[in-house]
Amino acid sequence: MIERNVSRGIISTYFNKLERNLDLDVAIVGGGPSGIVAAYYLAKAGLKVAQFDRKLSPGGGMWGGAMMFNQIVVQEEAMHIIKDFDINYERYDDNLYVMDSVESTSALLYKAVHAGATIFNCYSVEDVIFKNDVVSGVVVNWTPVLREGMHVDPLNIMAKCVIDGTGHDSEMCCTVARKNGIRLATDSGEVIGERSLDVIAGEEEVVNGTKEIYPGLYVCGMAASAVSGTPRMGPIFGGMLLSGKKVADLIINRLKG
Numbered sequence: 001m002i003e004r005n006v007s008r009g010i011i012s013t014y015f016n017k018l019e020r021n022l023d024l025d026v027a028i029v030g031g032g033p034s035g036i037v038a039a040y041y042l043a044k045a046g047l048k049v050a051q052f053d054r055k056l057s058p059g060g061g062m063w064g065g066a067m068m069f070n071q072i073v074v075q076e077e078a079m080h081i082i083k084d085f086d087i088n089y090e091r092y093d094d095n096l097y098v099m100d101s102v103e104s105t106s107a108l109l110y111k112a113v114h115a116g117a118t119i120f121n122c123y124s125v126e127d128v129i130f131k132n133d134v135v136s137g138v139v140v141n142w143t144p145v146l147r148e149g150m151h152v153d154p155l156n157i158m159a160k161c162v163i164d165g166t167g168h169d170s171e172m173c174c175t176v177a178r179k180n181g182i183r184l185a186t187d188s189g190e191v192i193g194e195r196s197l198d199v200i201a202g203e204e205e206v207v208n209g210t211k212e213i214y215p216g217l218y219v220c221g222m223a224a225s226a227v228s229g230t231p232r233m234g235p236i237f238g239g240m241l242l243s244g245k246k247v248a249d250l251i252i253n254r255l256k257g
């Protein structure tokens, strides 16, 4: 019966996919642009990487451009990444390029999955696995379960490295610091909180702040700005792309170097 086989095809391959991803090299929390870029380069390097986003459509804040004008801006320094993802672009002035935000977001997602990363949508990461003072994996649950406030326990996924790519809220860094009484690699040892907008400083600092913030836990994108207390930068995306590439390179060096 085709009706039954449609269901069986989905169920059996989905559970295979989930089971294959219970032991990861890298778990990426959040499917924003920085995390997706990281997923692509990590998968391309042959690492086993899965990305978890709480929404139905991963892509974070990239789909909407700025104020729903669905264009984004990228500066010259990050254009090599735009080219790696085969995204069409237009030169706008000396150092700035513009591209369609829908094409850009879908290209990032397509290339990451095509390179071998697995993206789990509708998954919320509600905690990390914290063993021997090292972040060692993620604790996941269905987003609708959490939204409904249902008392349902989560599942555990082991990972050699976890990336916090949760954007402005830097949820994993906040959770690890709050629950385990540890100090993060920031000036105060805590999540400092992002500062008001400054494009040049924000773009530079988001890349500087992309690092291992606690053993086993890396941070990229707006989460890196929030944790280290550096400025937001608005709808210019070069820093996000460069941050995703940087966190991938750090982990590739560590696991394969």
Ligand code: 48F
Pocket: 029, 030, 031, 032, 033, 034, 035, 052, 053, 054, 055, 058, 059, 060, 061, 062, 123, 124, 125, 126, 165, 166, 167, 168, 171, 220, 221, 222, 223, 232, 233, 234, 235, 236, 237, 240
């Ligand atoms: O915020 P977001 O787009 O991440 P990003 O890579 O990029 C920031 C830019 O979009 C923009 C900007 C550009 O200059 O400032 O804001 O830092 O996406 C974060 C994603 O993480 C998901 C959330 O649904 C979003 O898609 N997310 C957040 N917390 C969790 C999560 C969680 N606990 N579990 C799963 N997904």
